[in-house]
Amino acid sequence: MLNIHLPRYERIWLWIGGASLVLFLIILALLALLGDLNPPGNMRMIAPEAVRTTPPFDKPGLKQIGPNEYRATVVAQMFTFQPASMTVPAGSTVHFEVTSPDVVHGFEIPGTNVNMMVIPGHITEFTYTFRKKGDHLIVCNEYCGSGHQVMMGSITVQ
Amino acid sequence: MNETVREPARPDGPAPFERGTFDRRDRALILAHLGVSFAALLIGALAGLFQGLQRTGFIQLPQAVGYYQLLTAHGVSLALIFTTFFIIGFLYSGTAKTLDGRFRPFERALAWIGFVLMTAGTVMSLLMILTNDATVLYTFYAPMRAAPWFYIGLALVIVGSWFSGWTIFASYYRWKKAHPGEVSPLFAYMSVATMILWIIATLGVAAEVLFQLIPWSFGWTARINVELSRALFWYFGHPLVYFWLLPAYIYWYVNIPQIIKGRLFSDSLPRLTFLLFILYSVPVGFHHQLMEPGIGAFWKFLQIFFTMIVVVPSLMTAFAMLATFELSGRLKGAKGRFEWVRKLPWKDVRFFAPVLGMAMFIPAGAGGVVNASYQMNQVVHNTLWVTGHFHMALATTVVSTFFGIAYWLVPALTNRKLTRGANNLGILQSWLWFLGMLLLAGSMHIVGLFGEPRRTAYTTYRDHPVVEVWLPYWQVMGVATVFVVLSVLLFLGIVVYLWAFAPRLETAAEYPIGTPLDPAQRPPRILERWSLWIAVTAVLILVAYGVPVWEMLQNPEPGSPPIRSW
Ligand code: HEM
Ligand SMILES: [Cu+2]
Ligand SMILES: [Cu+2]
Numbered sequence: 001m002l003n004i005h006l007p008r009y010e011r012i013w014l015w016i017g018g019a020s021l022v023l024f025l026i027i028l029a030l031l032a033l034l035g036d037l038n039p040p041g042n043m044r045m046i047a048p049e050a051v052r053t054t055p056p057f058d059k060p061g062l063k064q065i066g067p068n069e070y071r072a073t074v075v076a077q078m079f080t081f082q083p084a085s086m087t088v089p090a091g092s093t094v095h096f097e098v099t100s101p102d103v104v105h106g107f108e109i110p111g112t113n114v115n116m117m118v119i120p121g122h123i124t125e126f127t128y129t130f131r132k133k134g135d136h137l138i139v140c141n142e143y144c145g146s147g148h149q150v151m152m153g154s155i156t157v158q
Numbered sequence: 159m160n161e162t163v164r165e166p167a168r169p170d171g172p173a174p175f176e177r178g179t180f181d182r183r184d185r186a187l188i189l190a191h192l193g194v195s196f197a198a199l200l201i202g203a204l205a206g207l208f209q210g211l212q213r214t215g216f217i218q219l220p221q222a223v224g225y226y227q228l229l230t231a232h233g234v235s236l237a238l239i240f241t242t243f244f245i246i247g248f249l250y251s252g253t254a255k256t257l258d259g260r261f262r263p264f265e266r267a268l269a270w271i272g273f274v275l276m277t278a279g280t281v282m283s284l285l286m287i288l289t290n291d292a293t294v295l296y297t298f299y300a301p302m303r304a305a306p307w308f309y310i311g312l313a314l315v316i317v318g319s320w321f322s323g324w325t326i327f328a329s330y331y332r333w334k335k336a337h338p339g340e341v342s343p344l345f346a347y348m349s350v351a352t353m354i355l356w357i358i359a360t361l362g363v364a365a366e367v368l369f370q371l372i373p374w375s376f377g378w379t380a381r382i383n384v385e386l387s388r389a390l391f392w393y394f395g396h397p398l399v400y401f402w403l404l405p406a407y408i409y410w411y412v413n414i415p416q417i418i419k420g421r422l423f424s425d426s427l428p429r430l431t432f433l434l435f436i437l438y439s440v441p442v443g444f445h446h447q448l449m450e451p452g453i454g455a456f457w458k459f460l461q462i463f464f465t466m467i468v469v470v471p472s473l474m475t476a477f478a479m480l481a482t483f484e485l486s487g488r489l490k491g492a493k494g495r496f497e498w499v500r501k502l503p504w505k506d507v508r509f510f511a512p513v514l515g516m517a518m519f520i521p522a523g524a525g526g527v528v529n530a531s532y533q534m535n536q537v538v539h540n541t542l543w544v545t546g547h548f549h550m551a552l553a554t555t556v557v558s559t560f561f562g563i564a565y566w567l568v569p570a571l572t573n574r575k576l577t578r579g580a581n582n583l584g585i586l587q588s589w590l591w592f593l594g595m596l597l598l599a600g601s602m603h604i605v606g607l608f609g610e611p612r613r614t615a616y617t618t619y620r621d622h623p624v625v626e627v628w629l630p631y632w633q634v635m636g637v638a639t640v641f642v643v644l645s646v647l648l649f650l651g652i653v654v655y656l657w658a659f660a661p662r663l664e665t666a667a668e669y670p671i672g673t674p675l676d677p678a679q680r681p682p683r684i685l686e687r688w689s690l691w692i693a694v695t696a697v698l699i700l701v702a703y704g705v706p707v708w709e710m711l712q713n714p715e716p717g718s719p720p721i722r723s724w
Contacts, residue, residue, distance in 0.1 A: 047716035110609020117450035141611035145723025
């Protein structure tokens, strides 16, 4: 059907390229399935107007839920994060859950793998273990309006 | 002036440039499109200058203009308007040329309707940006609400571009009827493929704009399904990048072989490449939404898988380009392993500008693989890395190719000469662009890895220590900004000269179209069975999007009211 002439070198080139692509995709899939390395996501929803009155987002903050384990409930809103700062001991695992009562925001901690989109109507979740001590900056990395560049927070690891 | 009715049969062998010019009416049509595209380039570059210097702390903007307003103007006029108008003008030139020399009145009428709609839409949207009523960036993410006229303007641009597609389809159909059983000219085939891709892709954003954004921005509907609007946008947003890239590929595959006095390495493989792009550039938009809720992990991964398949046609293109270059050198008598490199016309800007673009496509493509790598995306998502990535892929690879095209297409249209002086200035301009973009986009990649967010005005985050690491790169970005903007101004200066002042040609202008190395190897018929390929594309789209979009509709999010946050 598709008898197109492929020169020999091109066939070799495509085989090498194709094989490395397949290998690469297998690695990504294994990391996802066995290493449980998946990007943030989740299907939980919440009406944007209800954010400030619905638990747990009515009282945003950090809650210890186990030895070395915390839940961070964060509201990303124009142009602040609630809570604006958090403190955890080094080695803590933090489960973030973030939502927005207004427009789309981002939640990124430079120097870590924490990088989430915050979409009004939805709750984004991601888990990260903080090992490095210091003051980590939290920035909004999605344009959200005229004050986008001042939208920041911090998480201190002691 | 000259009515070219029918092309003379192609001479065998590495022919000199084909004689021929454009029908006067086609010329007006193509020049109109190029004219709007250059105006958009100027607006976008000026916005780029001020935003590039503001975000790196070199200047402060006057009270009256906001950073995000400039960024909206930059994104809209460069990513959406400059590209679309230039592409359509270029595709018209080659389709008119290869499909029996000129358009027919019906085709031209469609084309002008498209032009008027697109231009009216452009003016409308830009005015809304100017009045600060549409500072929503070129992705216009809900629930930020721009003035309804901004969306209506964009809708006009999209609908207008469908007319451009129909112009190309109509002339292709007319040619097929006049040449039963013949294989269509490669340029026309690729243009049809590009416009099919474009129309399939724009269905998504058209649905978003017409059924979601416009009624909601007028207040006719109270809430908008944000996640659905994002899915529809990115259904369009990724194939959009192939809509930019494919015309550059057309130039590489079809025109450059003639410019370097070589041959087309194959007449079939490029067709297959373009089909693969139609198939695998639409069902992949979720790779822009990996970091967000509302889409299941399985569907994200499936689309990553489809995304990566475009590596195959990209590798085929890389191979074909090098093979074409080597072939041309050997036809000119090059011996040994690498002598052919020296036989290439390095001093010809029509060749040199796109070659710089090709060189930049190597890091750009590698960066793209990183972006689309499911887990690695987490490190770079929404950082300046991404902005760096498309200033390499789009602003360098594609735009540098467009520069190369403009340098001969504009004088060919006005029957003027690409003078040696203009050519040499063009080479200087290309270097300035390439090096400037290398610095600009290179530093963007690096600070992106350090976590600097994209789409962000100047800020030091209350002098947070993280920012200190970014500062040296800002210096480089600021200087590079000046380089690339100077380069655009130089380009526009040369274009004005070629358009209106360069010496006139006595004979008809040249339009380079390459001929295949082995004309006896006819492309298989099935490559031209468009209905089949469209059907396969539809199936792939259904597989990739069917269930997740169904879920968004069946179990909808609460939705958001409109907000003006600027
Ligand atoms: C004229 C020289 C140029 C300069 C100085 C420049 C500079 C910049 C800068 C500083 C940003 C914003 C970074 C941020 O805050 O996220 C940006 C964004 C962008 N640029 Fe350029 N650029 C230039 C040319 C181009 C060209 C030729 C194109 C495409 C044809 C282009 C397409 C874009 C797009 C699509 C964005 C993203 C806008 C957004 O995030 O909404 N740029 N550019
Ligand atoms: Cu923000
Ligand atoms: Cu994409």
